[in-house]
Amino acid sequence: MNLADLQIPLTSNTVRIGGKNIFYAEAGAGAPLLMLHGGGPGASGVPNYERNIAALARHFRVIVPDMPGYGRSTKGLSRTDPFGDCASAMLGLLDYLEVDRACVVGNSLGGACALRMALDRPQRVAGLVLMGPGGIDTTRSLPTAGLKCLLDYYSGAGPSKEKLSTFIRQYLVFDGARVPQSVIEGRFLASLDPEVVAKPPLVRPKGLPKFRLIDFTRDPRLSTLQAPTLVLWGTEDLVNRPSGAQSLQKRMPNCDTYLFSRTGHWVQWERAEEFNAAVTAFANKRMEAVQ
Numbered sequence: 001m002n003l004a005d006l007q008i009p010l011t012s013n014t015v016r017i018g019g020k021n022i023f024y025a026e027a028g029a030g031a032p033l034l035m036l037h038g039g040g041p042g043a044s045g046v047p048n049y050e051r052n053i054a055a056l057a058r059h060f061r062v063i064v065p066d067m068p069g070y071g072r073s074t075k076g077l078s079r080t081d082p083f084g085d086c087a088s089a090m091l092g093l094l095d096y097l098e099v100d101r102a103c104v105v106g107n108s109l110g111g112a113c114a115l116r117m118a119l120d121r122p123q124r125v126a127g128l129v130l131m132g133p134g135g136i137d138t139t140r141s142l143p144t145a146g147l148k149c150l151l152d153y154y155s156g157a158g159p160s161k162e163k164l165s166t167f168i169r170q171y172l173v174f175d176g177a178r179v180p181q182s183v184i185e186g187r188f189l190a191s192l193d194p195e196v197v198a199k200p201p202l203v204r205p206k207g208l209p210k211f212r213l214i215d216f217t218r219d220p221r222l223s224t225l226q227a228p229t230l231v232l233w234g235t236e237d238l239v240n241r242p243s244g245a246q247s248l249q250k251r252m253p254n255c256d257t258y259l260f261s262r263t264g265h266w267v268q269w270e271r272a273e274e275f276n277a278a279v280t281a282f283a284n285k286r287m288e289a290v291q
Contacts, residue, residue: 008054010046014072017092023072024065024093028057031287032102033279035064036090036110038266039134039202040172041153041164042187044071048107051272052279059280060287063102065093067113069201071190076199083135083214084120086113091121103283105129107268108240109202115216118227127286128229129279131267132237136244138215143204146171146239146265151204154197161188171238174264222251229255230282232275234263 012025025046033056037048045064046053056062067086069077078085090113094102103126106114111133118125143151149167153159165184169176190196216222229252233245245257258278260271268275 008057010053015093015096017089017096020068020074020089021072022065022068022074022089022093024063026064027053027062028060030060031283032094032097032099033060033062033283033287034090034094034099034102034104034114035062036067036086036104036106036113037064037070038107039067039070039109040150040167040187041159042190043109044190047183047186048110049268052268052276055272055276056279060103060283063093063097063099065090067110069196069199075193075195075201077201079203081214082109082202083112083116086110087116087120091117091124094124100124101126103127103129103286105131105279106133107131108265109134112214112216118225119216119219119221122225122227125227127283128227129232129282130229130248131232131275132234132240132242132265133216133231133244133248134240135214135216136240137217137247139218140215141241144238144241146237148204150239151202153191154200154203159188159191159197161185164188164191172265173270174234174236174262175270178270217247217251222248223253225252226254228282228286230278231255231257232260232267232278233257234260234265234267234270236263237265239265 010027066073104114111130112135249255
């Protein structure tokens with residue numbers, strides 16, 4: 001996707017952080033809003049939030065990076081601690097941008113990264129918006145069919161347009177017919193990057209011990225995390241189970257949840273207007289002290 005297609009002033013840059021190149025785009029001004037994309041094949045920052053950046057940039061300084069392993073950032077992601085690897089890079093990006101505190105918005109892998117940032121460095125996170133985040137109740141149930149499809153994309157015969165179309169249209173959204181073919185084509189081409197094929201960012205872990213490393217519901221810090229949190233989850237999410245919303249609300253002291261009916265894993269895309277309004281209201285309240 002061409003950044004100019006958003007029809008808003010959008011700048012971009014690539015910086016070196018912790019030995020990795022991190023690409024990011026920016027739009028708008030004001031309190032910082034860091035937006036972290038999901039971890040599906042071919043994912044990256046700006047396309048993940050193509051229906052949100054312009055609306056949110058009217059109120060905030062919107063920062064949209066490609067996380068390690070994706071887009072124009074350095075490929076490869078820690079096999080034993082992918083969420084921690086992403087969180088370290090994103091905290092480093094905030095350091096580079098001289099952002100002391102930000103409201104962090106994260107979808108799927110990005111949600112897990114945002115939560116890990118808040119657990120590791122709570123003073124840096126003014127608020128969290130989590131959409132179907134990864135790493136919730138992963139030791140309490142088997143992986144979903146959608147998550148298996150994501151993790152197996154590069155295995156077997158390797159990536160294919162059919163595999164990607166199945167993942168996006170059958171598992172990522174509630175109504176697959178709404179997804180333009182251009183989205184499939186763009187994600188597929190991105191998924192064929194030779195560096196990504198050589199080092200896929202997310203693959204199926206071997207054995208339960210690796211799942212235990214990334215189950216936030218077993219992290220004792222979760223119950224003491226004071227960051228105001230808004231959890232947005234589609235009731236028909238086939239990648240990360242919607243029951244995770246209640247699980248987080250039960251464990252976090254300042255957590256509100258909103259379940260979207262007839263919506264899958266991609267709330268920010270499927271319910272863009274409501275998502276933009278909810279994030280604007282939430283972040284405006286949380287970021288008053290940051291400006």
